[in-house]
Amino acid sequence: MVPIADAEARFTRLSESGIVGVVVGNLQGRVVEINDTALGLLGYTREEVLSPEFVWFNLTPPEWRAADTRAVEQLSKSGVGALREKEYIRKDGSRVPVLVGSAMVGGEVPLALSFVLDLTERKQAQAAVERLRESRATEARFRALLDTAPDAMVIVDQSGTIALVNGQTEALFGYTRSELVGQAIELLIPERFRAAHPAHRQSYFRDHHVRPMGADLELHGRRKDGSEFPIEVSLSPLETESGLLVSSAIRDITERKKAEQQRASLASLVESSDDAIIGTSLEGIVTSWNEGAHRLFGYSADEILGRPISLIVPPERELEFAATLRSVAAGQVQRVETVRRRKDGSLVDVSLTVSPVRDTAGRVVSIAKVARDVTERRRTERELARAKETAEAASRELEAFSYSVAHDLRAPLRGMNGFAQVLLDEYKDKFDAEGQDWLNEILLNANRMAALIDALLSLSRVTRSELHRESVDLSNLARLVLSSLKAADPDREVVVNVQEQLTVDADSTLARALLDNLLGNAWKFSGRVSAAQISFGANEGDGERVFYVRDNGAGFDMGYAQKLFAPFQRLHQNHEFAGTGIGLATVQRIVHRHGGRIWAEGATGEGATFYFTLPAERQGAR
Amino acid sequence: MIKQILLVEDNASDEKLTLIALKKCEVQNQVIVVRDGAEALDYLFATGAHAERAHLPALILLDLKLPKVSGIEVLRRIRTDERTRALPVVILTSSKLDEDVADGYTSGASAYVRKPVAYAEFLAAAKAIGSFWLLLNELPAEVNR
Numbered sequence: 001m002v003p004i005a006d007a008e009a010r011f012t013r014l015s016e017s018g019i020v021g022v023v024v025g026n027l028q029g030r031v032v033e034i035n036d037t038a039l040g041l042l043g044y045t046r047e048e049v050l051s052p053e054f055v056w057f058n059l060t061p062p063e064w065r066a067a068d069t070r071a072v073e074q075l076s077k078s079g080v081g082a083l084r085e086k087e088y089i090r091k092d093g094s095r096v097p098v099l100v101g102s103a104m105v106g107g108e109v110p111l112a113l114s115f116v117l118d119l120t121e122r123k124q125a126q127a128a129v130e131r132l133r134e135s136r137a138t139e140a141r142f143r144a145l146l147d148t149a150p151d152a153m154v155i156v157d158q159s160g161t162i163a164l165v166n167g168q169t170e171a172l173f174g175y176t177r178s179e180l181v182g183q184a185i186e187l188l189i190p191e192r193f194r195a196a197h198p199a200h201r202q203s204y205f206r207d208h209h210v211r212p213m214g215a216d217l218e219l220h221g222r223r224k225d226g227s228e229f230p231i232e233v234s235l236s237p238l239e240t241e242s243g244l245l246v247s248s249a250i251r252d253i254t255e256r257k258k259a260e261q262q263r264a265s266l267a268s269l270v271e272s273s274d275d276a277i278i279g280t281s282l283e284g285i286v287t288s289w290n291e292g293a294h295r296l297f298g299y300s301a302d303e304i305l306g307r308p309i310s311l312i313v314p315p316e317r318e319l320e321f322a323a324t325l326r327s328v329a330a331g332q333v334q335r336v337e338t339v340r341r342r343k344d345g346s347l348v349d350v351s352l353t354v355s356p357v358r359d360t361a362g363r364v365v366s367i368a369k370v371a372r373d374v375t376e377r378r379r380t381e382r383e384l385a386r387a388k389e390t391a392e393a394a395s396r397e398l399e400a401f402s403y404s405v406a407h408d409l410r411a412p413l414r415g416m417n418g419f420a421q422v423l424l425d426e427y428k429d430k431f432d433a434e435g436q437d438w439l440n441e442i443l444l445n446a447n448r449m450a451a452l453i454d455a456l457l458s459l460s461r462v463t464r465s466e467l468h469r470e471s472v473d474l475s476n477l478a479r480l481v482l483s484s485l486k487a488a489d490p491d492r493e494v495v496v497n498v499q500e501q502l503t504v505d506a507d508s509t510l511a512r513a514l515l516d517n518l519l520g521n522a523w524k525f526s527g528r529v530s531a532a533q534i535s536f537g538a539n540e541g542d543g544e545r546v547f548y549v550r551d552n553g554a555g556f557d558m559g560y561a562q563k564l565f566a567p568f569q570r571l572h573q574n575h576e577f578a579g580t581g582i583g584l585a586t587v588q589r590i591v592h593r594h595g596g597r598i599w600a601e602g603a604t605g606e607g608a609t610f611y612f613t614l615p616a617e618r619q620g621a622r
Numbered sequence: 623m624i625k626q627i628l629l630v631e632d633n634a635s636d637e638k639l640t641l642i643a644l645k646k647c648e649v650q651n652q653v654i655v656v657r658d659g660a661e662a663l664d665y666l667f668a669t670g671a672h673a674e675r676a677h678l679p680a681l682i683l684l685d686l687k688l689p690k691v692s693g694i695e696v697l698r699r700i701r702t703d704e705r706t707r708a709l710p711v712v713i714l715t716s717s718k719l720d721e722d723v724a725d726g727y728t729s730g731a732s733a734y735v736r737k738p739v740a741y742a743e744f745l746a747a748a749k750a751i752g753s754f755w756l757l758l759n760e761l762p763a764e765v766n767r
Contacts, residue, residue, distance in 0.1 A: 421741030
C-alpha cells in the first residue's frame with residue numbers, strides 16, 4: 001500500500017503538471033475541486049466552477065447527455081467510468097473534444113474524480129490526415145479527368161513550373177511526364193520566344209481569367225526533338241489550397257492550318273478566276289459567288305447570296321434549267337451552252353458546267369457551277385464562218401477565172417498560131433526567107449504563151465484540188481517518169497539511179513506531178529554534160545525521211561536558191577533551157593500541201609539536189 | 623447520101639480555122655455553121671429561122687462556151703429528144719477542165735476533143751474526127767433521112 005500522504009503528493013503533482021485536467025465533484029454535478037488545466041480547457045475561472053450555482057452537467061452538449069447519464073449510473077454502481085470521447089461546451093460557446101475517465105473516491109460523501117484530456121490537437125491531426133487522403137483521391141480523379149481531355153493539358157504554378165501534365169502532352173511534345181513535371185513551362189516553347197515568356201506568364205497571374213493565349217498571334221510549340229508546330233492555347237486559372245495555378249489547354253493545329261491554307265488558296269483561285277464560279281444549295285439558293293460571277297452577271301455577292309439562282313435564268317430557259325438541276329441533284333455533271341440574264345436584263349451566251357458537290361458519305365449536298373462568257377467565241381465563230389464564205393467565194397471566182405483562162409485566152413492564141421501556119425502553108429511563095437522567119441516567130445510565141453497558160457492552170461489545180469492520200473511507191477513512179485523522159489529523148493545517154501521501195505502516204509496524182517517536174521528538170525538541166533547522172537533516193541534522220549533528186553547538170557547559183565520556187569522565176573535564159581518558170585512553184589505547193597518542206601542545194605556547173613519531205617500524218621494537209 | 627456537119631462555134635477565127643482544116647483534110651461534107659446555142663437548137667429542131675431546114679446533120683461539132691444557150695444545155699436537149707438522141711456529138715472546145723470533160727460525157731457527148739493551139743495538131747484532130755465519125759463510124763438509119 002502506498003501511504004496516503006505519498007499518494008496525495010503524487011496526485012497533486014499530476015494535477016499541477018498541466019498534462020491532464022482533473023475535476024472532483026459529487027454525482028449531482030457539484031464541483032468541489034478543479035485544477036488549472038481543466039479550467040484552461042473550459043475557459044471558466046475556479047470561482048465560477050466552484051460556485052453552488054454551477055452545474056457540471058451543463059457543460060455537456062445535448063447530444064452527449066444520454067451517454068453522460070449512462071456513464072454516471074455506471075460510475076455510481078461500479079465506482080469506475082469507462083474512458084470515453086466526448087465534447088464540452090466552453091464558456092465562449094465553442095466546443096472542445098476531450099477524453100474523459102472517472103472513478104469514485106471514498107469519504108462519507110462519495111465524490112467522483114474525473115481526468116479530462118484535451119483531444120483538440122489529435123482531432124486536428126486526424127482531420128489533416130483525412131483531408132490529405134481526400135486530396136490525394138481528388139488529384140487522381142483530376143489527373144484521370146485531364147487524360148480524357150482532347151488537348152494537351154499543362155498545369156503550371158506561379159513560378160512557371162509545370163505541376164501536372166496529361167497523356168496528350170506526352171504524345172504531343174515527346175517528353176515523358178517525369179521529364180516535364182518540375183521543369184519550367186518555357187521548355188515547351190521555341191527558344192526564340194523563351195526570353196519574353198515569363199513576363200506574359202506573370203501578367204496572366206496578375207489578371208487571370210479564362211481566355212485564349214496570344215489571340216491574333218501565331219503560337220508555336222517545341223517538341224523534345226526540337227521540331228516546332230503551330231498551336232492554339234487556352235488558359236484558365238485554377239484556385240487551389242497551394243495557391244493559384246494556371247491550366248493551359250494546348251491544341252496542335254498543324255492540320256487545321258494546312259486545311260486553312262488550302263482553303264485560302266482555293267478561295268483565291270476561285271476569286272481570281274475569270275470564270276463565274278457559283279455555289280448553290282440543291283434548291284438553287286446561292287451560297288457562294290465569286291468576282292468572276294460579279295463581272296459576268298452584274299450582281300455583287302452581297303446582292304445575290306441567299307437568293308435563288310433563277311434570278312439569272314431567262315424565263316424561256318426555266319424548263320431547261322430545272323431539268324439541269326434535277327440531273328445534277330441525281331449526281332450527273334452537266335455541260336450546256338445556254339443563255340443567262342444579267343442584272344441589267346441583257347442576255348449573255350455562256351458555256352455552263354454544273355456539277356454535284358458531295359459530302360464524305362457521297363451524298364449530293366450542293367451544286368457547283370462554272371460559267372464562261374462565250375459571246376466572244378460566238379462572235380469569232382461567226383467571223384470565221386464569214387471568212388470561210390469569203391474564201392469560198394474567192395475560190396469560186398478563181399474557178400471562174402481559171403475557166404476563162406482555159407477557154408478564152410487560148411482561143412486568140414489558136415487564131416494567131418493557126419493563121420500564121422495557114423500563111424506558111426498556103427502562101428509560102430509570097431514570103432521571102434525573112435518573112436517566113438517572122439511568121440515562125442509568131443508561131444513560136446503563141447505556142448510559148450499556150451504553154452505558160454497550161455502551166456499556170458496546173459499550178460492552180462495543185463492548190464485547189466482535194467488531197468487524196470494513199471500509199472504511193474515513189475520508186476516506181478520515178479522509174480516511170482524517167483522512162484517516159486527517155487522515150488521522148490532516146491538519143492540521151494543518162495545514168496539513172498533509183499533507190500528501191502520508197503513508199504509514202506501521199507496524193508498519187510500530185511506525187512506524179514512532183515516527180516514529173518523534179519526529174520524533168522534534172523533531165524533537162526543535165527542535157528549538156530557528157531556523162532549525165534540522175535539519182536532519186538532518201539535519207540533518214542531526225543525522225544524524218546528526206547527525199548532527194550540529184551543531177552550533175554548545169555546547177556545554179558546558191559545566191560538565188562530562195563528564188564527557185566517563186567512562180568515565173570527562171571535562173572536560166574530561155575535559149576539555154578526552155579521552161580515556163582512554173583514547175584518548181586508547182587513542186588513547192590505539192591510539198592506544202594502534204595505538210596512537207598522543200599529546199600535545194602547546188603552550184604553553177606556542178607549540178608543540183610532538191611530535197612523534200614512528205615510527212616505521213618494529215619496534220620500538214622489543208 | 624448527104625452527110626452534113628453542124629458546126630456550133632461562136633468564135634469567128636475558130637470557125638474559119640475549122641473550115642480550112644476540114645477542107646484541107648479533104649472532108650467533102652457540107653458544113654453548116656450556127657453561132658450560138660439557141661440557133662443550134664433552132665436548126666436541130668427545125669424551128670425559128672431554121673424551120674425550113676431539110677436534114678438533120680450526120681455529125682455535130684459542139685463548142686461548150688456559147689452565147690444564149692450553153693453547149694452542155696444544147697447537148698442535153700439533143701439527148702432528151704426522140705429525133706436527135708442518136709446523133710453523134712463531138713465536143714470541140716478550148717477547155718480541158720476535169721469538170722467540163724466529166725459534164726460533157728455525163729450529158730451524153732460521143733467524144734471530147736480539146737482544140738489544140740498548134741495548128742498542125744489542130745489539123746490532125748480535124749482529120750481524125752472527120753475520118754472516124756463520117757467514114758468509119760456507122761450511123762443509125764434515121765439520121766440523114
